[in-house]
Amino acid sequence: MVYDAVIVGGGIVGLATGLKILKSRPDLKIAILEKEAQLAQHQTANNSGVIHSGLYYKPGSLKATNCINGYHELVNFCQEEKIPFEITGKVVVATREEQKPLLETLLNRGLQNGLTGTRKITLEELKEYEPYCTGVAAIHVPQTGIVDYFQVALAYGRKIIQQGGAIFLEHKALGISQKDGISHIETSKGSFQAKLVINCAGLYSDKVARMNDAGVNDVKIIPFRGEYYKLKKEREYLVKNLIYPVPDPNFPFLGVHFTRMKKGGVEAGPNAVLAFRREGYKKSQINLGELAETLAWPGFQKVAGKYWKTGFGELYRSFSKTAFTKALQELIPEIQESDLVDGGAGVRAQACDRTGGLLDDFAIRESQYAINVLNAPSPAATSSLSIGGTVAEMALKRF
Numbered sequence: 001m002v003y004d005a006v007i008v009g010g011g012i013v014g015l016a017t018g019l020k021i022l023k024s025r026p027d028l029k030i031a032i033l034e035k036e037a038q039l040a041q042h043q044t045a046n047n048s049g050v051i052h053s054g055l056y057y058k059p060g061s062l063k064a065t066n067c068i069n070g071y072h073e074l075v076n077f078c079q080e081e082k083i084p085f086e087i088t089g090k091v092v093v094a095t096r097e098e099q100k101p102l103l104e105t106l107l108n109r110g111l112q113n114g115l116t117g118t119r120k121i122t123l124e125e126l127k128e129y130e131p132y133c134t135g136v137a138a139i140h141v142p143q144t145g146i147v148d149y150f151q152v153a154l155a156y157g158r159k160i161i162q163q164g165g166a167i168f169l170e171h172k173a174l175g176i177s178q179k180d181g182i183s184h185i186e187t188s189k190g191s192f193q194a195k196l197v198i199n200c201a202g203l204y205s206d207k208v209a210r211m212n213d214a215g216v217n218d219v220k221i222i223p224f225r226g227e228y229y230k231l232k233k234e235r236e237y238l239v240k241n242l243i244y245p246v247p248d249p250n251f252p253f254l255g256v257h258f259t260r261m262k263k264g265g266v267e268a269g270p271n272a273v274l275a276f277r278r279e280g281y282k283k284s285q286i287n288l289g290e291l292a293e294t295l296a297w298p299g300f301q302k303v304a305g306k307y308w309k310t311g312f313g314e315l316y317r318s319f320s321k322t323a324f325t326k327a328l329q330e331l332i333p334e335i336q337e338s339d340l341v342d343g344g345a346g347v348r349a350q351a352c353d354r355t356g357g358l359l360d361d362f363a364i365r366e367s368q369y370a371i372n373v374l375n376a377p378s379p380a381a382t383s384s385l386s387i388g389g390t391v392a393e394m395a396l397k398r399f
């Protein structure tokens with residue numbers, strides 16, 4: 001059988017794409033190939049669970065537009081499908097005087113991105129929102145929420161099946177070739193044929209892009225592990241909802257924060273350290289081949305050369321719970337090392353070009369036989385239905 005489209009990767013982006021295609025064209029034959037025994041086991045199931053508002057992103061960027069559109073679609077989807085979520089709001093807190101202008105810039109960005117109600121708050125108001133948090137200035141973002149993205153992804157999967165799509169678990173795409181206008185996808189459990197391949201392979205999206213005809217050799221995924229601690233149950237009262245620091249404009253994903261999780265508990269983190277394996281959730285997990293590839297990538301060498309101090313700071317905090325606690329104490333001075341227990345980790349797929357740029361925006365690239373989602377880091381879970389819609393539109397033009 002020749003599928004109209006085969007989607008490689010059953011994470012939240014691949015599933016949202018499948019769902020959007022089937023919503024517009026239920027007659028199309030769509031298959032999703034996922035290498036694991038369950039859907040969405042990587043970035044989607046190991047993230048902070050925040051429904052991002054669109055505060056951080058450059059107005060007009062794909063991140064800004066997809067986050068804002070995706071936010072509304074996600075909230076509607078959760079309401080319709082009865083997936084528990086909460087619009088909690090969050091505070092972003094400057095803890096040092098020099099962060100005040102950055103906080104101001106952030107607020108203006110949020111307003112440019114249409115976040116009405118986002119505003120500067122007084123330090124008294126900060127105490128009302130988060131009684132244990134201290135700082136020198138703060139903003140409140142009412143739109144931010146929390147959800148369990150694994151549950152969202154499973155719901156997308158159920159809808160795909162209801163609408164006639166097929167999901168093949170434990171089917172790892174190993175190679176792709178073209179013959180007579182059709183792509184032949186070799187997997188760990190047999191071969192598939194498709195008119196169009198859609199690559200949503202997350203941490204392996206560059207590898208799958210090299211398999212298809214897109215000729216992508218200018219981008220590599222660099223895996224950054226984000227490690228969390230959890231607050232002990234009896235200290236969860238220290239955090240009401242979500243408390244964020246002012247982000248470093250060079251590394252918006254850095255800066256440990258506090259997040260109340262929809263599935264329960266309060267997480268502190270994540271940091272960002274180079275993972276020695278793409279799916280390396282523990283410090284001890286190393287894949288020498290993958291590590292060598294990362295280290296040999298010219299773009300990574302340039303990033304490492306430029307930002308080695310930041311990298312070492314993150315690494316130090318990864319090995320030293322005392323240092324991690326100290327970073328958290330900037331926001332909540334009362335937090336003690338003994339309040340924190342191990343909270344697991346996620347690995348971010350961050351695309352890096354040859355010349356040393358970490359790709360900031362979402363990146364989708366088309367070729368004759370394929371559409372490749374090459375960079376879908378945070379807020380891609382929030383934005384999933386919008387990114388899925390964008391990819392679906394590209395795909396539907398071909399049918």
Ligand SMILES: Cc1cc2nc3c(=O)[nH]c(=O)nc-3n(C[C@H](O)[C@H](O)[C@H](O)COP(=O)(O)OP(=O)(O)OC[C@H]3O[C@@H](n4cnc5c(N)ncnc54)[C@H](O)[C@@H]3O)c2cc1C
Nearest residue numbers: 009011012013035043044047048050173202226346380382
């Ligand atoms: C620590 C952390 C915190 C984050 N916090 C947030 C947040 O709070 N809010 C937010 O919006 N976003 C957040 N994100 C980002 C968000 O989780 C990701 O952007 C999103 O999950 C990406 O989805 P995906 O489908 O592209 O990737 P994934 O979920 O990684 O899915 C890719 C899938 O492809 C499969 N695959 C790979 N190779 C193959 C192959 N060869 N054959 C078959 N299948 C294959 C994998 O097994 C995987 O299931 C966070 C990410 C991390 C890591």
